[in-house]
Amino acid sequence: MAPGSVTTPVLDEKTHVIEKPKQQEGEREQWDTKIEFLLSVIGFAVDLGNVWRFPYVCYRNGGGAFLIPYLVMLVFGGFPLFYMELALGQYQRIGYAICIIATFVSWYYNTIISWAVFYFFSSMQSEVPWKHCHNPWNTPNCIDFEQRAEYYRQNITAKNYTTPNEEFFEREVLGLDGDKYNIDNLGPVNWRIALCLVGVFVLVYFAMWKGVKSSGKAVWITATMPYVVLTILLIRGVTLDGALEGIEYFIIPRFDRLGDYSVWVDAAAQIFFSLGPGFGVLLALSSYNKFSNNCFRDALLTSGVNCGTSFLAGFAVFSVLGHMAYTQNTDVSKVAREDVGLIFIVYPEAISNLSISSFWAILFFFMLITLGLDTTFGGLEAIATGILDEWPQLRKRREIFILVLMIYCFLGGLATTTYGGIYLVQLMDTYGAPISILLIVCLEAVAVSWIYGATRFEVDIEAMLGPQHPAYWWFWKICWMVISPIFLLILFILSLYIAPTPRYGEYEYPTWSIVVGWLIVCSSLVLVPAYAVYKFLITPGTVAERIRTIMIPEEAPVHTEEIRVYV
Template sequence: MNRQRRKEVWQRRTEDRGQWASKTEYLLVVAGQVVGLGNVWRFPYLCYKNGGGAFLVPYGLFALLFGVPLFLLETAIGQYTQEGFVTCWTKLCPLAQGVGYGHIIMKMFDLSFIIIQAWALFYLVFSFSSQLPWASCENTWNTGNCLSLQILNSNSTNQTRLENATSAAVEFWERRVLGMSGGIEELGRVRWELALCLLACWVFCYFSIWKSVRSSGKVAYVTATFPYAMLLILLIRGATLPGAQDGIYYYLYPDLNRLANLQVWIEAGSQVMFSYSLSIGTLPVLASYNEYNNNCYKDCFWLCLLNSGTSFVAGFAVFSVLGFMAQSQGVTVDTVVDSGPGLAFIAYPQAAALMPLPQFWTVCFFLMLLFLSVDTHFVTVECLITSITDFFPNLFHKKGRNEIFVLVICLVFFLMHLMLVTEGGIYIFQLFDYYGATRACNYFMAFFQCLALSWGFGADRIFNIIEDMAGQRPNVFFKLCWKCIIPAVSLISFILYLVEYQHLKFNGWYVYPDWAYALGWTMMLSSVLMVPLWAAGKILVTVRTSTQHLSALCHPAEDPALQRTKMGEETSVELVTHGVAT
């Protein structure tokens, strides 16, 4: 009877709220979200920087002890509650609802990464030129210190000239694409070409989510699979280049001495958090559109394996090209490799320009980059909108997704992001990236999330929920991770971040003004402080207005109509909370 009642409640809710048309759509959307830009440039760079093959040791341990258990936990609570990342806490642990509000703030900062789409689209358009503009110095934006690729790769180039020069690829990036000003104080004018690219990205985002999961699930068939085709092409091409073996050697050479460095372990944990999309509210929202009986337990393992496997394979594609580039210039790999935008928008375009049919390879690369960022972005917007509309189910769920509301959200953020396409926009983007949704926020949210669910709501109840939904009981190892390992690692990592904090410096030399650092800390604390402030406010209101015990804030009361169930059916009773039954 209890199980049938849960199914009826779930069916009524999904009819109003919507659900995935098929299991395939869900898997493709989640895969598109977790497999993103971090797999293509961040993981290979961290491997190289932190001991090559030795980095796989801490990465593997963090994936096993931190990534997979937290991935399962977030997926399970979303599928069970059928709610966004804010309202789900009313059915689990109302005291921790501040985690959901913190996720809203983090999502708003995450949306600034759409600028990477705009940059990729800009490069893609120029990739169809008869002569790639970042390969020569015969352009209006080049300076007298510019060196073309032919001269840069010439062994006869004067060493003094090399020290005082900049490559054509760097000048195209800084002077043509960004039009960089002297600092964040000089925003300058809006670069209309980038603004058009930004508009195109937001238009595509709107039509990807305007029908909620009914449209985003269909879009994922292309956006989640196409990058793999491009990655395979680039991998094959990279492996056949001269010098590829040197790049792969630098990528995988194990420096076991680096394992004694605490920073290596911290960055391994950060990479797992980043690439698995943990503690940002995405996984619960995507899982909330699943059928109640979906086997989330099995999905978790396959999706995590896909993510880590893609990261590892992408390293071969990236570093084989960097090895080729190093051999062409007569230098070592460590002088051409870089992290973040430098790798994607300087090093790789410069290397592709040296290959036969350079236009083809740059088109492949930037198409892959574009689709990787598109997936992550429209899923982020979808999760934000879902969590907002779940506040007003009578307004949005009964009538279907309000397409005007989605349009308003996209339009508002497009106007806000125009500051990112100004001449000082790159300085603002780096500020968002460094402070807005930094790893400190992720670790802080993971700590309180596991604390609330495993100790407040109850790890045993979560086990019962997963068993009821997936048809199999999780290994007791996951309980140990949720209750002890993840909270301990998260708290230690958060403290270490604060202890080792250093001010952001753009390109290693530009120092931001004091007001920018104050703004950065405000951005970070705006999400972090939502958790304790909400908990304190909830306790204060409960103590003053109710005689109900405070423990009710940690796990909602069971449905009174079901409290008469026999002790032999206790497991089923625990699964029907007051929030779901009503």
């Protein structure tokens, strides 16, 4: 943990008012307006996963059957943890514990955005370039949409064929050349993707260089534009032939799937990673709030908007999948694919068959860019907040510090822009965060509820919200103390048991790369026991005294206004 201060506030027991402590070296900013904070949190939570992972895991788990466990996990796991982190960040000013994970994510997530940038500019033609097989990058095995549709109608099986949208993504965007490049041979840097990545980091820099004063302005565009585009795409999607079949697949439950534990595990994982507790971002963003800000209302609003966005994206995506199934004369369950193919192969193919396809493609990929940038703002702000709270003197040189951070993340992600970079992206997406974050947030919930104390945490929240604090404390306490830690621990154990492996197409990753992946997992987890051992060794006293000392919060938070404690 990176506490926000080294100054302890003084409590006047008669008036129950905590005196204002001295300000830290280097002034700590706050959000200009409440709406900028809300847009930033919504922008972080609503990301590519809402239009990529949510539709896919819903698709894979039987459509409507997935929505029931999804909502159950929202109520008993996702929302309580989301609320806990907003309150914790606002009160304690915690800023680091997740920097390693956030670094790994920054190394590959921005490359995915750079692919969307490439598609965005490639779409600025009379028709999208992935519609036909008449391009320099196409192979003799390429079969366009019309020919495949004819094969489906005549019940002809075409073997070893590829589609123009697959070849555009793999051969033109990524630069893959058959089996030449893979995790064993990444090849040279693809300069066009690297240039797109430079553009992404330039945008991120100018959105972050002034802190929340600048990023708060950027989210007015990046956090709102996806809703405009999603709404337009949804209206267009539901007017397509076959759209109803896709929507029915999305919303009608197949109750026999509810007995499959994997559906519940996927639902818990999706709601957890969608809302994003544990990545340090909620802690960082809420730490710039005023102390008396109503974080409960914020949690309720933003988590609701996030899940509503997933449903909106689900309707938009499944209407298009239904149209694809209709035109190919096949079932909805046979038109999608795993990995990034849903947003970079399947959906672009559907777009290519719409009238004025370039217009829809530009809209779609602009939406992906804005979704990705919002999440990048939050992830990198978590790193920046942790470091700047630990060394507040750096705030006076924030512009230079952010520039160094951008260069560091760009150099770290450069390997993912190689011709075989997609294999590295899939490796890091599998091991960089999803496994370790489960245990870290479980430990965070245990630390807050059992070590710091749920009752003490309740008093902290009352200090911020006053006597109008949310009712039903028994529900939050049960979730924080029992339900959420248990379900996170179960998910972590299942992740170890299932031992997920990265996949891209039919490629099988070699053993050495799997070992590297698990080392990436351990690199962040090892910091927890390592720091505990370090604190134990440097703390004076007997063994019992050391344990008791290191389990007590070291420093009280600094706030720029009076803290009234209601007793």
